[in-house]
Amino acid sequence: MDLFSFFSRKPSSKDVAKDRLKLVLIHDRVNCSTQVLEMLKTDIIRVISNYMEIDEEELDIQITQTETESSNGSVPMLYANIPIKSMRKVQM
Amino acid sequence: MSEVIVITSGKGGVGKTTTSANLGTGLAMAGKKVVMIDADIGLRNLDVIMGLENRIVYDLIDVIEGNCRMKQALIRDKRYDNLFLLPAAQTKDKDAVSPEQMNKLCESLKEEYDYIIIDCPAGIEQGFKNAIAGADRAVVVTTPEVSAVRDADRIIGLLEANELKNPILILNRIRVDMVKRGDMMAMDDVTEILAIDILGIVPDDESIVISANKGEPAVTDPSSKAGEAYRNITQRVLGNNVPLMDLDVDKGLLNKIKKFFKNGN
Numbered sequence: 001m002d003l004f005s006f007f008s009r010k011p012s013s014k015d016v017a018k019d020r021l022k023l024v025l026i027h028d029r030v031n032c033s034t035q036v037l038e039m040l041k042t043d044i045i046r047v048i049s050n051y052m053e054i055d056e057e058e059l060d061i062q063i064t065q066t067e068t069e070s071s072n073g074s075v076p077m078l079y080a081n082i083p084i085k086s087m088r089k090v091q092m
Numbered sequence: 093m094s095e096v097i098v099i100t101s102g103k104g105g106v107g108k109t110t111t112s113a114n115l116g117t118g119l120a121m122a123g124k125k126v127v128m129i130d131a132d133i134g135l136r137n138l139d140v141i142m143g144l145e146n147r148i149v150y151d152l153i154d155v156i157e158g159n160c161r162m163k164q165a166l167i168r169d170k171r172y173d174n175l176f177l178l179p180a181a182q183t184k185d186k187d188a189v190s191p192e193q194m195n196k197l198c199e200s201l202k203e204e205y206d207y208i209i210i211d212c213p214a215g216i217e218q219g220f221k222n223a224i225a226g227a228d229r230a231v232v233v234t235t236p237e238v239s240a241v242r243d244a245d246r247i248i249g250l251l252e253a254n255e256l257k258n259p260i261l262i263l264n265r266i267r268v269d270m271v272k273r274g275d276m277m278a279m280d281d282v283t284e285i286l287a288i289d290i291l292g293i294v295p296d297d298e299s300i301v302i303s304a305n306k307g308e309p310a311v312t313d314p315s316s317k318a319g320e321a322y323r324n325i326t327q328r329v330l331g332n333n334v335p336l337m338d339l340d341v342d343k344g345l346l347n348k349i350k351k352f353f354k355n356g357n
Contacts, residue, residue, distance in 0.1 A: 012274030017238050018281050024238075025245050025285065 026063050030076040037061065048082060051090055055083040094202040097209050097329070098227035100251070100259075102243030104214030106235045107264040110300060112211035113141040114311040114319070115231075118326030120175035121311065124206040127166065129178045129197075131223035132213040133188060136180035143170065143307020144177055153181040156193045162200070171312065176205075186218045191225035198226025207329075216250060224251065230259035231291060236266060236277040245286055260291040262325065267296045268339045279336075292325035294318050295339045 027033065041061045048054055059082050066077040099112045109132075116128040129152065130138035139145045150165035155178070169175035181188065201208050212223035224230065230251045234244040244261070251259045263279050270276035279293050297318035303310040310319035311326070320337065327334045 014271075014274045014277050014281065017277055018285065021238050021241055021285055024242060028242065028246060029249070 026065060026076060030063060032063055037063065044080065044082075050088070052087050053085040055085055058083045094206055094208065096198045096202065096226050096228045097207065098212050098224050098230050098256075099209065099233060100212040100220065100223065100230060100247055101214065101233040101240070102216065102247040103234070103240045106240050107233050107262075107294070107300075108214070109137045109141050109211050110304070110309075111231070111233050111262055111264070111294075111322075112138060112209050113309045114322035115326060115329065116207070116209045117142075117169070117172065117175060117309040118311045118322055119207050119209075119329065120169065120172040121323075122326060122330060123174070124330075125174045125204070126207045126209065127176045127178060127201050127205045128209045128211065129201075130180035130211050131194070131219065132211060133180045133184055133186050133219065134182065135213065136182050138211050139167075139177060139179045140307060141304055142177055142309065144179075145307075148179050151179045151181040152197075153184050153188050156189055156197065171308075186213065186222065189222045191221050194222045195226040216246065220247075220250070221254075224254055224256060227256060230256045231262060232259050232288070233262045233264055234282065234286075235264050236271075236282055241277070241282055241285060248286060248288060259288065261286065261288045262292050262294060263290065264294045265296040266293055266339055272340075290336070291328055292321060293336060293339065294321040294325075295337075 041059070044061065045054065045056060045059065059080075061078070061080045061082075064077050064079045066075060068075050097115075099108050099115070101108050109130075112128055112130075116126050120126045128138060128142075130136050131152070132138075133152065136151075139148060144167050147167045150160040152165070154160045155162055155165045166176040166178055169177065198208055198210075208226075210223050210227060213219035232244050232247055232251070234240045248259055261283065263282055266279070267276055271278045279290060283290055295317050297310070297316065299310050299313060299316035300318050303313060303316070303319075309322075310316040311322040313319045317339075324334045324337055
């Protein structure tokens, strides 16, 4: 790393390439398109909204990878970060 | 013991044919009896890279259809008499061959040759399936670009699904200056993403263009940096442990100072 890249906050184009590749390969490998993910997201919001009020702006759903002990190496994982604004009164 | 090695990549234009020509020639230089098969039917190129385009009489399809004997179709190399090329047909299409026929062809060549190198076409369709059918081992060629690495990942998945376990990687066309600037992925970045073992790294080198112009593989040129990379790759295929090439020509402060004074004189 040279002095200039140390002080500038801009990531190098190599790192951009690497991050984009990692993401695209996760989707390629599990054969899940962004469209399918978007549909999944809409469904999740619909179901959760029955029970709590969530922050749809801050909602983050993605497919990442996680290490497992059982199978060899990493497996795809559905990651969801859903901030709750408040609970709804649920009729039991 | 004979071995059939398929050179594949998914994406076109990353250096499959150049790799096939250099690995085949390298193995012949090491004294092995080698056949290179151009499996890119309809778009043959291994013949021009080897400088053998004027000697083609019969091709792969002629052998498979029984129009000629194997011996008649094999072209002996100009420089090494233990090196042969089985050219692809230029007028047929990829569906003219089946995986079973390719498998049979490879098995019969194994009886007489030490190494059979198959130059696979780009893509993942019939031509790819034919090319890998008779292979014992697969080499995946890629460049440090997003599109090439993505396709390499797809190919690795398909190879493993077709019982070609543990393919190995050649990272081609590395530009050290760009890697240093942080504008090109380095070997570690690519092997980390693809989770695959490395067979070799090849620098982006003008000598590859020049050798293709002349029809003489760079591996035969002692002054070519890419040629040196292919000589190392050949040694590793033969099972010898050769350290990865240091592509950095002018590294270190001391060398830079030396260079500065050299240029000053």
